[in-house]
Amino acid sequence: MYRQREPDAPAYYQRIANIMTEQLPDLKIYLAAPRGFCAGVVRAIDIVERALELHGKPVYVRHEIVHNKYVVEDLKQKGAIFVEELDEVPDGDRPVIFSAHGVPKSVPEAAKNRNLFYLDATCPLVSKVHMEASRHFQDGYEIVLIGHAGHPEVIGTMGQLPEGAISLVEDEEDVAKFEPRDHDKLAYITQTTLSVDDTKGIIEALEKKFPNIHGPHKEDICYATTNRQESVKSVAPHCDMVLVVGAPNSSNSQRLVEVAKTAGSKQSMLVQRAAEINWDAMAGVKMLGITAGASAPEVLVNEVVDAFRSRYNVTVETIKTKDENVEFKLPRQLRREGEPGAPVRSTTAAE
Ligand code: SF4
Numbered sequence: 001m002y003r004q005r006e007p008d009a010p011a012y013y014q015r016i017a018n019i020m021t022e023q024l025p026d027l028k029i030y031l032a033a034p035r036g037f038c039a040g041v042v043r044a045i046d047i048v049e050r051a052l053e054l055h056g057k058p059v060y061v062r063h064e065i066v067h068n069k070y071v072v073e074d075l076k077q078k079g080a081i082f083v084e085e086l087d088e089v090p091d092g093d094r095p096v097i098f099s100a101h102g103v104p105k106s107v108p109e110a111a112k113n114r115n116l117f118y119l120d121a122t123c124p125l126v127s128k129v130h131m132e133a134s135r136h137f138q139d140g141y142e143i144v145l146i147g148h149a150g151h152p153e154v155i156g157t158m159g160q161l162p163e164g165a166i167s168l169v170e171d172e173e174d175v176a177k178f179e180p181r182d183h184d185k186l187a188y189i190t191q192t193t194l195s196v197d198d199t200k201g202i203i204e205a206l207e208k209k210f211p212n213i214h215g216p217h218k219e220d221i222c223y224a225t226t227n228r229q230e231s232v233k234s235v236a237p238h239c240d241m242v243l244v245v246g247a248p249n250s251s252n253s254q255r256l257v258e259v260a261k262t263a264g265s266k267q268s269m270l271v272q273r274a275a276e277i278n279w280d281a282m283a284g285v286k287m288l289g290i291t292a293g294a295s296a297p298e299v300l301v302n303e304v305v306d307a308f309r310s311r312y313n314v315t316v317e318t319i320k321t322k323d324e325n326v327e328f329k330l331p332r333q334l335r336r337e338g339e340p341g342a343p344v345r346s347t348t349a350a351e
Contacts, residue, residue, distance in 0.1 A: 025286075027312035029305060030238060032231040032291035033320040036245075038224030040123030041066045041295050043328040044100035045075070047121040050334040051095045052079050060089045060096040062103070063152055065121060066295035067250040069272060086110050095119055101152035102126040104159020124328050125222040126153055129189050130160045132216060136187040137161050141214065142180050144169055146202050147191030151251055154191055171198075175205040187214040192222040193252040193294070195259060196229050223326060224294045225252050229259045231321040232291045237264035239289040241282065244270050245300050246293030253293025265289060273300050274307035 044065050051059045057079030064072050064082065072082060083089055086107060089096045095117050098107060102122040111118040122130075136143050143166045147154040158166045169175050180186050188206055190199055199221060206213055236242055242260035246253025253270060260268035271277055282288075288308070292301050308314050329335075335342035 024311065024313040027285070027308060027314050028287050029308065029314055029316045030235045030287065030289045031301075031305075031316060031318045032228070032235045032289060033318050034224075034227045034231055034322060034324045035290075036292040036294070036296050036298050036301060038222070038294040039324075039326040039328045040100050040125060040222070040224070043330065044121040044123070045071060046330060047119055047334060048075050048080050048097055049078065050330060050336075051097060051119060054334065054336075055095050058094060060094055061099065062086060062089075062096060062107070063099040063101070064249075065097065065099050067247045067253075067293075068295040068297070069247060070297060070300060071295065086114075086116070089116060091116075093117060097121050099152065100126070102130065102156030103152075104156055106159060119331055119333065122156070123192070123222075125192055125220075126156070129157055129192065129220050132189050132220070133157060133160050133166060136189075136214065137165055141185050141187040142182065143167070144178065144180075144186065144188040144206065144213075145190070146170075146188060146194065146199055146206075148194075148251060151191065153193070153251070157189070157191070169202065169206075172202055172205045175202060175209060178209075180210070183210050184212045186210050186212070189216060190220040191251070192220055193225045193255065194221055195255045196221055196226055197259070197262070224324070225255070227322045227324060228252065228256060228291060228294065231319065232256050232260050232289065233263040234321050235265075235289040235291070235319050236260040236268075239265040239287045240267065240285040241265060241287075242268040242289035242291065243277070243304060244268065244291055244293060245273070245296045245304055246270055247272055247295065250293045250295050253296065256291055256293060260289065260291075271304065274303045277304065277307060279311070 048059060048061060048065055058081045061080050061082050063084060091114060096111060097119045098121055100121050100123045108118060133143055145157055145166050145168050147168060148170060149168060167178060169178055232242060242265040244253050244256040248270060257268045257270050290301060290304060332341050332343055
């Protein structure tokens, strides 16, 4: 009987590897840095995890804690229940956490009225914008918010003040149409995750039309948004395609796609994870940029790079434009005993 000769295993696999390597097209990947998680996202996820650790399952989270399905699914597995509105949270002692994007003032008020134990994961940089808005309002200013209608951060910021106190402008056309009550009592604030360049144009239009308008000392677009846009700008001019790992409802991820195109990449696309890569669109791509929005974990970037390794002979180069070392503290109620600023937890008779 004819028997096929067993190949010498290591040599056989090496040959297959060589053949494959020879046949795979070359692809240079430029990894933009910084990319991915920002300090506000890390803090928000830590808040949910620490609440689970200290208070057990379940904890409720109002809205996606950050705009990333992978993160949300992971937290669901650990015991978090996601709801869109507070009235979906049952009465009782279970913690309810507000997302990193911030909430209108009516939300914590409603939680207080129901004696719910709530934890606020609003990013401190979003809270800073809320405080600016309140300060302008107290000083008698009408406020213009530059942002995107319907985004949770915009809903949260507008909900800090009574209706009519803040007017939203999305672009320069809105500025042309906007008529304030008093040209000399006007201030502007911005969403934290906008395109730095587009916002500059809108601010210039506001300042041209209302020369006495007050603005923030330093712009409200956060450090993470600014740094990720800077890094993609340095990568994009070398690229046939820039992939942004992030969610369609993530504002800063969508902005990275736009910035990559404006900065010179022939194409740019958003992918949530490797399974979404449009391989037809990759035909002819020899230089690929990869970055990730502030709510996308690095594990998904690695997954995307690995997907390219299986189809291309890949070389990877990281292009770093800035070091980041920003960290935000957890709310006091969630610090472990012994941690600086931790609350004194009383022991009950049963303990
Ligand atoms: S993107 Fe900026 S504002 Fe939003 S959570 Fe991150 S650091 Fe905070």
